Amino acid sequence: MKIPSKPWTRTRPPKRVLAIRLQAMGDTMITLPYLQALRTTLPADTKLDLLTREEVDPVPRDIYLFDKIYSLGGGRHPKKIFLHALFLIPRLWMRRYDVVIDLQNNIITQTVRKALRPNAWSEFDRFSPIAAGERTRLTIEAAGLGANRLMASFCLKDPLKGPMLLKKNGWNGKDPLVVLNPAGVFVTRNWPLENYIQFASLWRRQCPDVQFVILGTLLIAEKAAALKVHLSERLINLAGRTTPLEAFAVLQQAQFVLSEDSGLMHMAWISGVPTLALFGGTRSDWSRPLGAHSAFLDSSDLPCGSCMQETCRFGDVHCLTRFTPDMVFQKALGLLRHANV
Numbered sequence: 001m002k003i004p005s006k007p008w009t010r011t012r013p014p015k016r017v018l019a020i021r022l023q024a025m026g027d028t029m030i031t032l033p034y035l036q037a038l039r040t041t042l043p044a045d046t047k048l049d050l051l052t053r054e055e056v057d058p059v060p061r062d063i064y065l066f067d068k069i070y071s072l073g074g075g076r077h078p079k080k081i082f083l084h085a086l087f088l089i090p091r092l093w094m095r096r097y098d099v100v101i102d103l104q105n106n107i108i109t110q111t112v113r114k115a116l117r118p119n120a121w122s123e124f125d126r127f128s129p130i131a132a133g134e135r136t137r138l139t140i141e142a143a144g145l146g147a148n149r150l151m152a153s154f155c156l157k158d159p160l161k162g163p164m165l166l167k168k169n170g171w172n173g174k175d176p177l178v179v180l181n182p183a184g185v186f187v188t189r190n191w192p193l194e195n196y197i198q199f200a201s202l203w204r205r206q207c208p209d210v211q212f213v214i215l216g217t218l219l220i221a222e223k224a225a226a227l228k229v230h231l232s233e234r235l236i237n238l239a240g241r242t243t244p245l246e247a248f249a250v251l252q253q254a255q256f257v258l259s260e261d262s263g264l265m266h267m268a269w270i271s272g273v274p275t276l277a278l279f280g281g282t283r284s285d286w287s288r289p290l291g292a293h294s295a296f297l298d299s300s301d302l303p304c305g306s307c308m309q310e311t312c313r314f315g316d317v318h319c320l321t322r323f324t325p326d327m328v329f330q331k332a333l334g335l336l337r338h339a340n341v
Contacts, residue, residue: 007144162249188281
């Protein structure tokens, strides 16, 4: 795979590096462990900045990683974002960036990069059929700043945020936490809710003191309520009650995460939390979690696999329903053993 780039070739290290990632929450999260690894290879006096969007900047702002973060307004409207970027270019230009790492590669980021005229740059490969994390790693390496890797752990500026929120909602501070995340956007990404209930029952037999947590937006409020009926005080229901930053902080306390394809899934594995991802119609070659602490079940072995459709043409979503609660539970136990948890 050839990454468009102009590598850094000077004998001295760069003084200022700008990384760019604009879309969406999960995609932005994926860049963080690789940029953290980059931070460890740069001299202490080299500035590492980030250009992103206001919607996805809370987590990057709450971890010790970047010297400066620029956030574009405009919501999710490309024209408005582009306008905000144009107004920001003079400020960015004054920083005199030596290297620009474009981890987005669209018309907005290309315009910014060309306007800044850095000595070295690289652009994200948007289309190769490999995991986004790996493409991120290769893009950073293509800038000529040395070998890169997955560095899945973070120092939060407020490490007590997660524990305090959990204790406020019933956690005793000791019981192991398992996050359940039935948050796939489309029907073809949804594992049946009754399977989550059975999965939780299997886990409780193995570990009676386990406490489950459900996070996410109000879109999963109905599923969260149903799980609460079955799991009662064993479930901490935070659906629709956390910001992305608070959800990220809570995940740092988890022993394990079972998740459909969603931004929360990416938040989990990039944090080093053992994560099992369930992919139905999603292309797992693009979205799968990486690292020895993660695993996934997908549809790539089926003729209709990775269909990327909102609804199943057969009406039964058999790419996901074939994974029984016991199968998923055994996969989870294997992952925990492999991750030495």
